Amino acid sequence: MNTDHRLLLARQLVAALESGDDRETDRLLSELNERHSPQLVQQLAEIARDVHDAFCSLVSDKQLLDLTKHEIPDARDRLSYVIEKSEEATHRTLTAIEALMPLGEHLQANGREIGSLVQQLTGGGEGAADALGRQLAEFTSTIGAVSEQLRSGLSEIMMAQEYQDLTGQVIKRTIDLVSRVEINLIKLISPERLAAYEERRAEKLSPEVGRGPAIRADEEVVSQQSDVDDLLADLGV
């Protein structure tokens, strides 16, 4: 389109705007645009249609509306509950373990003491029999108490695992919700746009950003500590 023609269209546009002729304004704008970049306009039109269709089906699709309005916020609460419960269970377990560990050390010390007395006794050490008797008496009295503490500590550890049943159910429901949302969203999106999205998604993310535990085996991911060690050794660390 030459300059003269564009100038003419522009003048007509100003006139249409001034006279408040909306239809003529739109026509002239689209003519200017179309000549300028027909492809862009076409793409914009496609996007507009997509958004329009998506919006219409969103409003009519009560299921999706329910999902976004109620179930997703609910899923957030559920996942927070999973974090809360698993953290609570870990602390319960750790508390029990911290209480049990010194018991083991205590028994070990007692055992060593008895062992050395037995050695003295077989070596004919003076008074060793009496000392061993006293030590054994003390040991047998503490062993009952220690056993009881061990039993209750281990049972506490066992009970702390009950969270898994609860969080497992919650996670399953959330996974189900996510797949329903996914299916509904896919239905809304045109195949071309979906393909473009997949392409973008496939682009590599920056390695600087932490991604959490690897849940699937992958060439890019080390599978055990020895792989890390080998890689670091190659790098001179």
Add this chain to the structure above:
Amino acid sequence: MDKNMKILVVDDFSTMRRIIRNLLRDLGFTNTHEADDGNTALPMLKGGGFDFLITDWNMPGMQGIDLLRAVRADPALRDMPVLLVTAEARRDQIVIAAEAGVNGYIVKPFTAQTLKEKIDKIFERIAANTATA
């Protein structure tokens, strides 16, 4: 290796901090302190007195890798040994950590034995380097 050395354990999960501190106590290290991300850890480190840093990578606020870089960039902290204990297991991430100057890298989930081995190795190397220097 000085069992009384002052160790900072950085992880956003209180349970993981507790597990690492328990494992360290079992190994005889009782002078342990904790922080929940790099932003909390860095002022503590700058406050002085720490001999060893054990940090997670993926944390809100300042990530472990940035904490490592901040430590290496600080003249007062640059020689501090740093051990990453993280679920990040991509090869490119391990390379980045090595380039940033990490002394050891443990992938979660890990065992008490692995923690012991890596700490031993880090301090054996430091002792060897000091001996030759």
